[in-house]
Amino acid sequence: xxxFTDLAELGxxxxxxxxxxxxxxxxxxxPRALAGKVLGLLFMNPSLRTLASFQSGMARLGGDSFxxxxxxxxxxxxxxxxxxxxxxxxxxxxxxxxALASYCDVLGIRAFAAGEDLEADLxxxxxxxxxxxxxxxxxxxxxAINHPCQALAxxxxxxxxxxxxxxxxVLSWVWHPRALPLAVPAATVHMAAMRGxxxxxxxxxxxxxxxxxxxxxxxxxxxxxxxxxxxxxxxVALAGAHVVYAKEWGSTRHYGDxxxxxxxxxxxxxxxxxxxxxxxxxxxxxxxxxxxVRRNSAIADExxxxxxxxxxxxxxxxxxxxxxxxxxxxxx
Amino acid sequence: xxxFTDLAELGxxxxxxxxxxxxxxxxxxxPRALAGKVLGLLFMNPSLRTLASFQSGMARLGGDSFxxxxxxxxxxxxxxxxxxxxxxxxxxxxxxxxALASYCDVLGIRAFAAGEDLEADLxxxxxxxxxxxxxxxxxxxxxAINHPCQALAxxxxxxxxxxxxxxxxVLSWVWHPRALPLAVPAATVHMAAMRGxxxxxxxxxxxxxxxxxxxxxxxxxxxxxxxxxxxxxxxVALAGAHVVYAKEWGSTRHYGDxxxxxxxxxxxxxxxxxxxxxxxxxxxxxxxxxxxVRRNSAIADExxxxxxxxxxxxxxxxxxxxxxxxxxxxxx
Amino acid sequence: xxxFTDLAELGxxxxxxxxxxxxxxxxxxxPRALAGKVLGLLFMNPSLRTLASFQSGMARLGGDSFxxxxxxxxxxxxxxxxxxxxxxxxxxxxxxxxALASYCDVLGIRAFAAGEDLEADLxxxxxxxxxxxxxxxxxxxxxAINHPCQALAxxxxxxxxxxxxxxxxVLSWVWHPRALPLAVPAATVHMAAMRGxxxxxxxxxxxxxxxxxxxxxxxxxxxxxxxxxxxxxxxVALAGAHVVYAKEWGSTRHYGDxxxxxxxxxxxxxxxxxxxxxxxxxxxxxxxxxxxVRRNSAIADExxxxxxxxxxxxxxxxxxxxxxxxxxxxxx
Numbered sequence: 001x002x003x004f005t006d007l008a009e010l011g012x013x014x015x016x017x018x019x020x021x022x023x024x025x026x027x028x029x030x031p032r033a034l035a036g037k038v039l040g041l042l043f044m045n046p047s048l049r050t051l052a053s054f055q056s057g058m059a060r061l062g063g064d065s066f067x068x069x070x071x072x073x074x075x076x077x078x079x080x081x082x083x084x085x086x087x088x089x090x091x092x093x094x095x096x097x098x099a100l101a102s103y104c105d106v107l108g109i110r111a112f113a114a115g116e117d118l119e120a121d122l123x124x125x126x127x128x129x130x131x132x133x134x135x136x137x138x139x140x141x142x143x144a145i146n147h148p149c150q151a152l153a154x155x156x157x158x159x160x161x162x163x164x165x166x167x168x169x170v171l172s173w174v175w176h177p178r179a180l181p182l183a184v185p186a187a188t189v190h191m192a193a194m195r196g197x198x199x200x201x202x203x204x205x206x207x208x209x210x211x212x213x214x215x216x217x218x219x220x221x222x223x224x225x226x227x228x229x230x231x232x233x234x235x236v237a238l239a240g241a242h243v244v245y246a247k248e249w250g251s252t253r254h255y256g257d258x259x260x261x262x263x264x265x266x267x268x269x270x271x272x273x274x275x276x277x278x279x280x281x282x283x284x285x286x287x288x289x290x291x292x293v294r295r296n297s298a299i300a301d302e303x304x305x306x307x308x309x310x311x312x313x314x315x316x317x318x319x320x321x322x323x324x325x326x327x328x329x330x331x332x
Numbered sequence: 333x334x335x336f337t338d339l340a341e342l343g344x345x346x347x348x349x350x351x352x353x354x355x356x357x358x359x360x361x362x363p364r365a366l367a368g369k370v371l372g373l374l375f376m377n378p379s380l381r382t383l384a385s386f387q388s389g390m391a392r393l394g395g396d397s398f399x400x401x402x403x404x405x406x407x408x409x410x411x412x413x414x415x416x417x418x419x420x421x422x423x424x425x426x427x428x429x430x431a432l433a434s435y436c437d438v439l440g441i442r443a444f445a446a447g448e449d450l451e452a453d454l455x456x457x458x459x460x461x462x463x464x465x466x467x468x469x470x471x472x473x474x475x476a477i478n479h480p481c482q483a484l485a486x487x488x489x490x491x492x493x494x495x496x497x498x499x500x501x502v503l504s505w506v507w508h509p510r511a512l513p514l515a516v517p518a519a520t521v522h523m524a525a526m527r528g529x530x531x532x533x534x535x536x537x538x539x540x541x542x543x544x545x546x547x548x549x550x551x552x553x554x555x556x557x558x559x560x561x562x563x564x565x566x567x568v569a570l571a572g573a574h575v576v577y578a579k580e581w582g583s584t585r586h587y588g589d590x591x592x593x594x595x596x597x598x599x600x601x602x603x604x605x606x607x608x609x610x611x612x613x614x615x616x617x618x619x620x621x622x623x624x625v626r627r628n629s630a631i632a633d634e635x636x637x638x639x640x641x642x643x644x645x646x647x648x649x650x651x652x653x654x655x656x657x658x659x660x661x662x663x664x
Numbered sequence: 665x666x667x668f669t670d671l672a673e674l675g676x677x678x679x680x681x682x683x684x685x686x687x688x689x690x691x692x693x694x695p696r697a698l699a700g701k702v703l704g705l706l707f708m709n710p711s712l713r714t715l716a717s718f719q720s721g722m723a724r725l726g727g728d729s730f731x732x733x734x735x736x737x738x739x740x741x742x743x744x745x746x747x748x749x750x751x752x753x754x755x756x757x758x759x760x761x762x763a764l765a766s767y768c769d770v771l772g773i774r775a776f777a778a779g780e781d782l783e784a785d786l787x788x789x790x791x792x793x794x795x796x797x798x799x800x801x802x803x804x805x806x807x808a809i810n811h812p813c814q815a816l817a818x819x820x821x822x823x824x825x826x827x828x829x830x831x832x833x834v835l836s837w838v839w840h841p842r843a844l845p846l847a848v849p850a851a852t853v854h855m856a857a858m859r860g861x862x863x864x865x866x867x868x869x870x871x872x873x874x875x876x877x878x879x880x881x882x883x884x885x886x887x888x889x890x891x892x893x894x895x896x897x898x899x900v901a902l903a904g905a906h907v908v909y910a911k912e913w914g915s916t917r918h919y920g921d922x923x924x925x926x927x928x929x930x931x932x933x934x935x936x937x938x939x940x941x942x943x944x945x946x947x948x949x950x951x952x953x954x955x956x957v958r959r960n961s962a963i964a965d966e967x968x969x970x971x972x973x974x975x976x977x978x979x980x981x982x983x984x985x986x987x988x989x990x991x992x993x994x995x996x
Binding site: 628633 | 730732747748754755756760768
Binding site: 038072073084086090095 | 693695707710711712713715716717719720721723724726728731733736841955956957958959960961965968969975976979980982983
């Protein structure tokens with residue numbers, strides 16, 4: 001494995017191998033496996049779980065890490081080719097990225113969507129521009145349209161359920177005060193489809209996932225024996241659901257248009273996942289979310305504090321899942 | 333020892349055992365004692381000594397650490413139960429704390445007083461709410477009403493003096509442009525009482541320590557054979573003093589009322605500790621402060637740069653004292 | 665070696681010994697050499713390469729490090745003697761520096777020029793005031809008038825060229841929207857002179873390097889058999905050049921006078937290093953810059969992306985050069 005940027009690149013067998021390695025490292029720690037190795041972490045956007053779990057995971061394998069956060073202790077980066085740099089950005093990624101890469105054995109990059117041009121974000125242009133400058137193992141810490149670390153941890157979390165969470169997996173839009181990126185919904189729908197689940201995307205009108213995202217998930221489902229559909233009908237979607245994965249994202253009808261998104265969103269505050277949503281779900285239906293989650297805006301206290309919630313297990317699973325990624329990238 | 337949040341919880345014997353361990357680690361380092369262990373550090377408030385001494389101490393024991401600072405690289409946390417989260421805070425402590433805890437073997441939390449409601453701060457409600465969410469060893473890095481790491485380091489510093497600093501210990505209020513929290517004065521008066529010293533709290537009118545703080549210190553003094561009194565008379569307090577511990581804090585008469593505090597404080601700029609304060613003190617009287625200290629506002633250059641000052645030794649002692657805490661929490 | 669603050673302090677032999685050690689550590693890593701040792705890094709100014717390369721270098725030698733950045737997670741420091749501290753700064757360097765030093769085995773300090781008083785900056789008063797407070801090995805991470813870590817890495821980069829870059833070394837002023845400090849130009853001209861090169865400083869009128877800087881470089885050249893001259897004539901300077909080192913700095917005629925500098929600078933936007941500048945240079949002329957560099961303001965894309973550029977090699981060489989410094993300071 002040369003880089004960990006997309007579960008689709010790896011394929012089913014390699015994902016399962018990573019998860020087996022994650023379980024092995026949980027039961028039989030290898031505290032000197034990566035001695036002398038250094039992980040660089042570049043956060044163009046804020047982080048809590050990603051930073052803490054990667055620094056901890058590297059340490060538990062005997063390695064070390066450093067963190068760079070442009071705008072906090074270092075300057076902003078320019079990303080545009082050919083830019084005449086007279087503004088705030090003091091360094092171009094064409095220098096900054098290779099320089100950082102030369103100090104580490106593996107580099108992780110977080111670079112959210114610009115949120116202006118849907119095509120550019122779907123193509124993950126910013127992340128790929130940065131990745132192309134790195135000549136060593138690379139980890140996608142969340143890009144415009146992907147979050148493979150979260151998807152791998154979520155896969156492990158589902159594996160831990162009886163019968164892997166069984167079949168019906170509902171990705172449900174939930175409310176947030178602002179339009180958030182598509183990275184987690186896109187990664188989640190693909191992950192569940194790749195696992196062979198029957199995926200239903202439940203979202204209000206104006207929030208359909210882009211066709212490119214749906215098509216990619218359908219291709220994964222075709223290979224795994226799963227399925228992918230979408231609906232705005234909550235009752236249809238949630239009936240018999242085994243897993244409900246709540247997530248906030250921005251209107252794709254008004255992508256890059258904050259006012260348009262706000263106009264739609266204003267009427268959608270009842271999209272806060274409550275216990276009564278799950279009345280017709282399977283009895284052991286579980287609720288997932290990647291965190292951070294706004295309580296009582298996106299998911300009600302009663303759900304997060306109740307027995308259905310898997311959110312803390314998902315958070316914990318970032319650690320062993322990512323330790324497996326680091327191990328596989330750095331030991332051959 | 334399951335957690336290190338309050339010297340009173342430990343009792344005299346355990347404190348002395350920690351200090352013996354601190355001295356042992358100073359003379360006989362154990363650079364692999366905590367190999368593979370990870371310390372998480374969560375700073376809801378700024379830090380210099382605490383961050384540097386904990387990261388260094390963990391490294392000197394062979395372990396590693398990560399730092400999370402909400403508002404700097406990560407978002408603000410919500411702490412109120414039942415909050416409908418539509419504002420600036422992106423994550424509730426009910427998710428954030430357990431997630432961070434799951435990535436480490438011991439978690440340190442700094443969470444200063446809100447400074448609005450004296451009862452809430454005396455009860456240390458915010459810290460206890462956070463602590464209750466952590467299912468593993470925990471360290472109080474300074475809360476609304478306690479600072480056990482500072483108290484332990486100060487205890488060690490006093491132990492290094494001839495006759496442990498002898499008997500008369502004066503905690504003196506000194507000037508600061510703003511109302512500061514009660515954590516250090518409360519921890520200090522308790523620590524000195526627990527050591528069996530005759531503690532005098534010297535402070536202007538309006539700055540008496542809360543009765544709950546004084547009562548707790550008197551209980552410690554009753555057990556140790558010390559005493560605790562308070563006065564606004566500088567000459568009375570300082571006569572024969574063996575140790576003067578200078579500290580800034582806010583008016584308890586005007587707690588949570590910045591304007592009221594400022595009105596009182598305006599006339600108190602002569603509460604800057606100078607050499608002439610110590611004319612009637614013991615000849616070998618020493619001066620302490622937890623740092624950071626504002627020179628020539630709280631303590632004059634002549635004192636800080638003179639032979640009485642212990643402030644740098646106090647700062648250094650954070651390192652071995654906290655190494656003992658880490659060692660005791662993580663090795664059984 | 666007790667401290668690494670200035671190549672001139674070390675002399676030629678010690679510099680060459682450090683570079684031999686850097687090459688040895690590149691070919692024969694010593695991943696346990698500094699086990700149990702701690703590097704403190706204090707950044708009064710932003711950093712990218714310095715932070716990442718020092719944290720990585722310490723880790724690759726088996727040691728660990730912590731980072732303190734006043735204004736980001738900790739408060740501002742007061743540096744003035746005798747100050748009555750009632751403003752923003754919460755701690756004086758007289759307490760903060762010795763406290764930090766007591767937590768580590770070697771301390772690195774970055775403290776840029778104040779940019780107000782040329783004499784104070786040429787004397788490096790701020791850095792020396794801080795250095796005087798540190799009682800253990802010390803590294804200058806860039807001060808008002810020096811950047812020995814960059815100079816050592818650049819020396820190594822030149823050593824890697826055929827014939828060490830040969831003789832003619834041009835330090836050329838290039839454009840930047842603001843007046844930048846003199847640390848890198850001063851360190852660079854001295855480094856090249858100390859290597860015995862024929863150094864030409866090319867700069868527009870008003871940007872002559874201070875006589876103290878030039879005199880120091882001439883003394884180094886006298887010892888090494890090199891030379892140091894300056895000119896505003898681009899054609900003269902660049903004819904036959906073997907190395908062109910581009911760097912931005914502020915007007916020395918208008919030092920501390922932003923408006924005066926801007927008035928001069930406005931007409932100098934053609935001082936952007938392009939391929940056509942090098943038409944009369946040596947065929948294998950190479951281009952250097954310490955980074956960060958503003959593309960198409962200071963150096964054109966065509967140069968940075970072309971075969972003459974050494975900037976990424978310079979950045980990489982920070983790592984082995986600094987590992988040699990750490991090794992030499994901490995192992996005797």
